[in-house]
Amino acid sequence: MNLAMLRQVWRESRLLMLGCSIALFAFCWIRVWIVGRIDMSRFQGILEILRPEFENFSAVDFEHALTYPGRVAFTFTEPMVIILVVVWAIARGSDSVSGPLGRGTMEMMLSQPVSRFQYLMSKNLVCIFGTLLIAASAYAGIAGSITYTSVKKESPPIKMQIPLVKIEVEIPFTKDPNAPTRMPLSDFVDRQDMIPSALNLMGLGLFFGGFTTLMSAWDQYRWRTIAIAAGFLIIQLMLRVLSLSMEDVAWLKYTTIFSLYEPEVLVSYAVHSQDAAWSFLFEKTAGDWRLGGLGYLTLLGGTGLLGFATGTWVFCRRDLPAPV
Amino acid sequence: MLKTHNLTKRYGSFLALDHAQIVVAEGECCGVLGPNGAGKSTLFRLLMGFLQPTDGTAHIGGKDCQREKTEVHSLVSYLPGDVRLFDEMKGKQVLEFFADIHPRGNRERSFATAKRLDLDISRRVGYMSTGMRQKLGLSIALATDAPVLIMDEPTTSLDPNVRGEVIRMIGEAHKSGRTVLICSHVLSEIEDICDRAIIMRQGKVVHDQCLQDLARRHSVVFELNQSLPRIPDEIRPRVLAARQTDTSVRLETEGELRDVMAWVTQLPITNLKANRMGLREVYDRFHAPVSEHAA
Numbered sequence: 090m091n092l093a094m095l096r097q098v099w100r101e102s103r104l105l106m107l108g109c110s111i112a113l114f115a116f117c118w119i120r121v122w123i124v125g126r127i128d129m130s131r132f133q134g135i136l137e138i139l140r141p142e143f144e145n146f147s148a149v150d151f152e153h154a155l156t157y158p159g160r161v162a163f164t165f166t167e168p169m170v171i172i173l174v175v176v177w178a179i180a181r182g183s184d185s186v187s188g189p190l191g192r193g194t195m196e197m198m199l200s201q202p203v204s205r206f207q208y209l210m211s212k213n214l215v216c217i218f219g220t221l222l223i224a225a226s227a228y229a230g231i232a233g234s235i236t237y238t239s240v241k242k243e244s245p246p247i248k249m250q251i252p253l254v255k256i257e258v259e260i261p262f263t264k265d266p267n268a269p270t271r272m273p274l275s276d277f278v279d280r281q282d283m284i285p286s287a288l289n290l291m292g293l294g295l296f297f298g299g300f301t302t303l304m305s306a307w308d309q310y311r312w313r314t315i316a317i318a319a320g321f322l323i324i325q326l327m328l329r330v331l332s333l334s335m336e337d338v339a340w341l342k343y344t345t346i347f348s349l350y351e352p353e354v355l356v357s358y359a360v361h362s363q364d365a366a367w368s369f370l371f372e373k374t375a376g377d378w379r380l381g382g383l384g385y386l387t388l389l390g391g392t393g394l395l396g397f398a399t400g401t402w403v404f405c406r407r408d409l410p411a412p413v
Numbered sequence: 414m415l416k417t418h419n420l421t422k423r424y425g426s427f428l429a430l431d432h433a434q435i436v437v438a439e440g441e442c443c444g445v446l447g448p449n450g451a452g453k454s455t456l457f458r459l460l461m462g463f464l465q466p467t468d469g470t471a472h473i474g475g476k477d478c479q480r481e482k483t484e485v486h487s488l489v490s491y492l493p494g495d496v497r498l499f500d501e502m503k504g505k506q507v508l509e510f511f512a513d514i515h516p517r518g519n520r521e522r523s524f525a526t527a528k529r530l531d532l533d534i535s536r537r538v539g540y541m542s543t544g545m546r547q548k549l550g551l552s553i554a555l556a557t558d559a560p561v562l563i564m565d566e567p568t569t570s571l572d573p574n575v576r577g578e579v580i581r582m583i584g585e586a587h588k589s590g591r592t593v594l595i596c597s598h599v600l601s602e603i604e605d606i607c608d609r610a611i612i613m614r615q616g617k618v619v620h621d622q623c624l625q626d627l628a629r630r631h632s633v634v635f636e637l638n639q640s641l642p643r644i645p646d647e648i649r650p651r652v653l654a655a656r657q658t659d660t661s662v663r664l665e666t667e668g669e670l671r672d673v674m675a676w677v678t679q680l681p682i683t684n685l686k687a688n689r690m691g692l693r694e695v696y697d698r699f700h701a702p703v704s705e706h707a708a
C-alpha cells in the first residue's frame with residue numbers, strides 16, 4: 090500500500106467523514122433523549138387504534154415497538170440516519186474512478202508508479218473505514234444517550250374493580266410518594282442490544298459503497314454515477330414499502346436490499362435472545378428459520394465487498410478516456 | 414529505450430493509431446508532430462498504459478507498457494496534454510505529494526523548478542490560471558529524475574519567456590542523458606531540442622526525420638522559362654527532389670551546396686533563392702495547409 094496515496098485519499102475525505110460522524114452521533118443522542126422524554130403510556134390508547142396500520146408497515150410486533158428498547162431501535166430506521174450513511178457511501182464510491190476521471194486528475198495520478206489496484210484499494214479502504222466510523226458514531230450516540238438519559242417512572246396506585254358494575258377505581262393512599270420520579274434509561278435498555286443493529290447499519294453503508302464504486306469503475310461522469318446510485322436507493326426504498334404494505338406483492342421483499350436492513354428486528358431478537366442477534370441463521374419457532382444479526386451483516390457487507398472487488402477488477406482492465 | 418511494435422488502437426470503426434513502429438534510443442530526444450487527431454496523444458496514452466492496444470506492443474526500458482505499468486511509470490516522468498490537479502490543495506502541497514509518491518521525486522528539486530518557472534506555489538490550485546497549472550505540472554514532471562521524459566504539448570498556455578525557459582530545461586534534461594519524447598505543435602521548439610522528428614497523419618507514422626540530416630538540406634528555388642535540363646551525374650546524388658511548375662523550379666539538396674549552385678547559375682534563371690530547409694518544409698509535405706492543397 091502506498092502511504093502517500095493513502096494520505097491523499099484521507100485528506101480528500103476526512104471532512105465528509107467527520108461531518109457525517111458528528112452529525113450522526115448528535116442525531117442519535119438527541120433521538121434517544123427524546124425517547125426518554127415522551128411517556129408512551131399516555132399515547133397507548135391512540136396507538137392501539139393505529140395498530141393495524143402500524144403492523145402493516147413494521148417488521149416488529151406492536152408491543153415491542155412500544156417498549157423502550159423498541160423505540161430506541163427505531164433510531165436506526167430514521168431517514169436522517171440512513172441518508173447520512175448513504176451520502177457518505179455514494180459520495181466516496183462515486184469519487185473512486187468516475188470522479189477523478191471527470192475532473193481530469195486521474196491521468197497525472199496514474200502516471201506515477203502507483204498501480205491501479207493500489208490506487209483504488211486506497212480509496213476503498215478509506216470508504217470502508219469511514220463507514221465503520223460512521224456506524225460506530227451512531228452506536229456511540231445511542232449508547233451515550235442511553236447511559237445519560239433518564240426516564241420518568243411513576244408508581245401508579247393500586248386499582249380495584251367494583252363488583253357488578255365492573256368499574257376500576259384507584260386507591261389513593263397506595264401511591265408511593267417516595268418512588269423515584271426519574272430513572273436511568275439504561276435500566277430499561279441494554280446498550281449491547283444495539284450493537285447488531287449498528288453493524289446492520291454498517292452493512293448498509295458497505296453495500297452502497299461497493300455498489301457505487303462498481304458503477305463508478307465503469308463510468309466516466311461522477312454526476313451519472315451519483316444519479317444511478319440515488320435512483321437505485323429510491324427504487325429499493327419503494328420496493329420495501331410496497332412489499333410491507335400490500336400482501337399481494339409481499340414477494341417484492343426479495344427484490345429489495347432493505348429486507349436485509351432491519352435494525353429494529355435485530356434489537357427485538359437481542360432483547361429476547363442474544364444468541365439470535367449474533368447468529369447467522371436461527372430457528373425462531375419450529376421450522377421457522379430466520380436470519381440472525383451476522384446473517385444480515387454478512388449478506389449486506391459481503392455484497393458490498395463484492396461490489397468493491399468487482400469495481401477494482403473492472404477498473405484494472407478498462408481504458409481511461411482523456412479528460413473531458 | 415522506447416519501442417513500439419505494430420501499436421494499434423481502434424475505437425469501433427475509427428482507427429486512432431495504425432500499426433505504429435517507433436524506436437527511440439537511450440538519450441535521444443524525439444519530437445512527435447501532427448495535426449489534432451493525428452494520434453499523438455493516443456500514442457502517449459498507450460505508452461503510459463492508460464489505454465489497452467487493439468494490437469501490438471510497447472516497451473519502455475525493456476518493460477511492457479501494459480503488463481508492467483508500475484515499473485514503466487517508475488522509469489517515466491509524464492506530463493499530460495491537459496494538466497489538471499487537485500483544486501483544493503496548494504501548489505506546494507501538490508509538489509510535495511508528487512515528490513513523495515515517485516521514488517525518483519525530490520521536494521527540493523520540485524520547489525527549485527517551480528521557482529525557476531516563476532510559479533507562486535502558495536496559491537491553491539483551484540485559483541490558478543491555466544498557465545500556472547501548466548507550470549505546476551511542468552515542475553512535477555521536470556523535477557522527477559526519471560530516465561524517460563514524455564511530454565504532451567509542454568508549452569501550451571505559457572507566455573513566450575516561460576516557453577523559452579521550459580525548452581531550455583527540456584534541453585538540459587536531454588543533455589544530461591535522459592530520453593525525451595515530446596509532442597508539440599510549435600515546430601521551432603522541436604527543431605531546437607530534438608534529434609529526430611516523427612510526423613503522424615491519421616494515426617499513421619508517415620515520416621521519421623533525423624534533424625541533423627535536415628540541417629544539411631537546402632531548398633533552392635528559382636524561375637526558369639524552359640524545362641529543367643537533366644541534372645549532371647556528379648551532383649545528382651545530392652539533389653533529393655526536383656519539382657517544376659509553370660515558371661518556377663524547386664530543388665531539395667543535401668550536403669555541400671556549392672557545386673549545385675554552380676550548375677544552377679549556368680541556367681537562364683531569375684529570382685534565385687537558397688534557404689536552409691526547416692521542419693516546416695518537411696511537415697508541409699504531409700500536412701500542407703488546406704489553402705495550399707486547393708492551390
